[in-house]
Amino acid sequence: MEPKHILIVVTGGIAAYKACDLTSRLSKTGHEIRVVMTDHATKFVTPLTFESLCHKPVLTTLFEDHPEDPIAHVNLAKWADTVCVVPATANIIGKIAHGIADDLASTVCLAAFRQRILCPAMNVHMYENPAVQDNLDLLRSRGWQVLEPVSGHLACQDEGKGKLPDVETIAEVILSSLQEKPLAGKRVVVTAGPTQEALDPVRFISNHSTGKQGYAIAKAARDMGADVTLITGPVALPAPWGMEVVPVVSALDMFEAVKARAGADVFVLAAAVSDFRPAQVADQKIKKRDAALVTELEPNPDILAWLGEHKKPGQKLVGFAMETQNLETNARHKLEAKNCDLLVANDLFMPGAGFGTDTNVVLFITPRETRRLEKTTKEELGFRILKEALTC
Ligand code: C5P
Numbered sequence: 055m056e057p058k059h060i061l062i063v064v065t066g067g068i069a070a071y072k073a074c075d076l077t078s079r080l081s082k083t084g085h086e087i088r089v090v091m092t093d094h095a096t097k098f099v100t101p102l103t104f105e106s107l108c109h110k111p112v113l114t115t116l117f118e119d120h121p122e123d124p125i126a127h128v129n130l131a132k133w134a135d136t137v138c139v140v141p142a143t144a145n146i147i148g149k150i151a152h153g154i155a156d157d158l159a160s161t162v163c164l165a166a167f168r169q170r171i172l173c174p175a176m177n178v179h180m181y182e183n184p185a186v187q188d189n190l191d192l193l194r195s196r197g198w199q200v201l202e203p204v205s206g207h208l209a210c211q212d213e214g215k216g217k218l219p220d221v222e223t224i225a226e227v228i229l230s231s232l233q234e235k236p237l238a239g240k241r242v243v244v245t246a247g248p249t250q251e252a253l254d255p256v257r258f259i260s261n262h263s264t265g266k267q268g269y270a271i272a273k274a275a276r277d278m279g280a281d282v283t284l285i286t287g288p289v290a291l292p293a294p295w296g297m298e299v300v301p302v303v304s305a306l307d308m309f310e311a312v313k314a315r316a317g318a319d320v321f322v323l324a325a326a327v328s329d330f331r332p333a334q335v336a337d338q339k340i341k342k343r344d345a346a347l348v349t350e351l352e353p354n355p356d357i358l359a360w361l362g363e364h365k366k367p368g369q370k371l372v373g374f375a376m377e378t379q380n381l382e383t384n385a386r387h388k389l390e391a392k393n394c395d396l397l398v399a400n401d402l403f404m405p406g407a408g409f410g411t412d413t414n415v416v417l418f419i420t421p422r423e424t425r426r427l428e429k430t431t432k433e434e435l436g437f438r439i440l441k442e443a444l445t446c
Contacts, residue, residue, distance in 0.1 A: 058085045058232045061134035061166075063159050064104070066094025068209040069141035069175040069218045074099060076140060076221045077107045088130065090114070092146070116158045127158055131165035136231045141165060141175035141218055142187045144186045150198075151189035169231040171199045173224055178214025201227050221362065223295055226273075231297070235279025236444060241318040242280040244272040245325035245357070247287035249305045253349065254336035261326050262409040265289035267374075267432045268324035272297060274436030275320070283318070285311045287325055305331065305354035312357050314362060320443055322372040323358045324398075330354060362393030370443045375399040376408070385419050396420050396446050398439055420446040 060080055064073045073089075081087045087108040091388055096196075101112035113120055113130070120126050131137070139146055139159075147161060150172075155161040163170070172193060180186060181203060189202050201224060218224065247269020249437045265286060272284040273294050282297035285308055285416040293299045295378045302308045312321070330351035340347065358373045365371060373394045375385040378401070385399035397419040400407045406429045407415040414435050418425045420442075427438065 055233065055412055058135040059133050060085050060087050060228060060232075061130055061137045061162070061164060062087065062089045062104075063093040063137060063139040063146075064089060064091045064099070065139060065141060065143045065146045065159060066092050066097060067141040067143050067175050068098060070095050070098040070371050072218050072221055073140050074103050074107060076224055077104055079221060079225050081108050083229065085226075085229075085232070086110075088112075088132065088133070090159050090162055094143075095159075109175055113158055116161060127155075127161040128165050130162050131167065134166060134168065136169040136171065136228055137163065137166040137223070138171040138173065138228050140173040140224060141174045142170075144174075144176055144183070145173065147174060147186060147189045147193065151192045168443075169199070170197065171201060171227060171231060173201045173203075173218055174216075175203050175218040176216050177208060177210050178212050178216045181214075181216045199227070199231070219295075222303070227295070230277040233277040233279075237275060237320075237440065238279035239314070240280045240320060241283070242272075242275040242320045242322070242440075243283045243285065243312065243315050243318040244268055244322045245277065245285045245287075245308060245312065245327075247289040248271065248326050249308055249328045249354075250288045250303050251305065251328045251331035251354070252335045253332045254338065254340045256339050259328055259330070259351075260333065261328065263287070263289075263326035264410045265291050266410065266412070267414060267435070268322075269294060270432040270436035271439055272436075274433070274440055275322075278437070278440055280320070283315055285325070288343050304328075309355050309357050309360070312361065316361070317366065319368070320370045320372070320440070321358075321361055322439065322443070323361070324374050325357075326356060326376070328354060337365060356392070358394070359392045362391075370395045372396045372398065372439060372443050372444075376402055378402050382417060382419070382424060385417065386424070389419050389421070396439070396443055398435075418442055422446075 089104040089112045091114045098410040104112045114140045150163045155164045181430040205215045210217045247265035248260045248263040250260045275282045276296045300311045333352045371394045381401045389397040399417040402408045406413045415429045
């Protein structure tokens, strides 16, 4: 992505200290960051803290601290690709909702016209006050994205909804707002992770999939504007924000969840589905013994092949192939057998590819061609797969 302009507006709540960490993280992304503070915010954190983190002057007044630019409020709003108010107090929310512009922060917010995000943080009773809730609804209806606070122990000693979400999530929401939205209006279903096939109440058959690649694809689809459903086997990753997350355990569960969404526009099946499941699931724990244990396995349905058979006009189907030999031949066979538009193939033994790594090395196989991609992060590959799916 080209470097973009992010304006952080800090208002006067104790969570202002978290805006420092946010500024620090964002300034490492290559984007340009500017910070505006309200007078009350400067009581919690100093402008110098933010200046040191974003390497730009921090403005706090309409005129006094920047005599060289008397219309800084308009110029900053024009400059910003995204304005994010963090933390947003009840006061700034009320002012923006009702068109009050009596300091630099509120004036910039009213002048902003591209991506606008609010991160409310306050006492739970203030947050639940109908005045604040109505103001937030009004702002949502006018195009502001509201990142709701989370519940927990608040600085005022109350328990409840009012804490800022973690800084990593806020950074992701801001970075997501900067992406182009070629998938706006499209429904994308992604499967991720392994499946677990029960042998008895304590044991299962599974594989080493961590879900990293599937989760990265689902996040990329969200950032590209799609309405995303992530159908995920059991993994250790946190549920991503901004999408429907459907946790499943077995291949049969995953199959049902996919079939229920069979009308989606794009399917990316990145899950490592177990090909077999035990024919009998013992209802009690199988006891240890000296003799060999023989159990019969029966095949699971092939979800991708089912989607290929029932493909609707215009639907795009992306499958994965992880192989340990004859990668290209096996993957092209899969593309044809499962009626896919794109097959993403990787070799388990290739350095930088496979389970649990942060990078991947893949071939893109389409009905027309085979292309080898350079080693790339799983995040970046998520975007490339979706862009390819739109054009292939
Ligand atoms: O044939 P193979 O299992 O190698 O194909 C892998 C591709 O098929 C992946 O996209 C995987 O998610 C999908 N798959 C499936 N249902 C299965 C097995 C694999 O959807 N039962």
